[in-house]
Amino acid sequence: MIGNGKQDMAVIVVRDADAVAAALREALERAGDAERPGLQRALGLAVAQSGVPDAELRGGWAGRRIRAAGHEGPLDSVAAVKALRTAEPGLSLRQAVRLSREAAALTEKAG
Incomplete structure (x- = not known):
């Protein structure tokens, strides 16, 4: 996954x-x-x-990255966003928030 720019949600x-x-x-x-x-x-x-769907692929990727970084709580929490940005420093805050929300939506959908 690649973050491109700090203003757009451009995750490929x-x-x-x-x-x-x-x-x-x-x-x-x-x-x-x-x-x-x-x-x-x-x-x-x-x-x-x-x-x-792309959102599901992004959410799955983000969820795996968040969990691999050691975060065990909700995937859309502030700590999850921080874990994702630590694991993927190229992501902007906006991108990391959206990705963590997509990851959380997958767990809600599955549960």
Whole structure:
């Protein structure tokens, strides 16, 4: 993830799911009977990931970074924002707040 600028919320989400799905489709075409079930399962997972909204990808990334920094409390707290900015010094305060809110929204959605 890259923070760009102090005024904008410019966090880039990199999606490789489409390229992975294409490679899996090609492999599936050449696969023998023993490989097919595993490749079909992998293709299904890749296709499912390609439909995940950007906010969910950002929130998941931010939540993992916050937890890796040792924060165990709410993901949208001041301490979580501080942990995220410590882990990713290039993020502005505004970016870190938005990312922590997206991370917290994921935990609310899951719980």
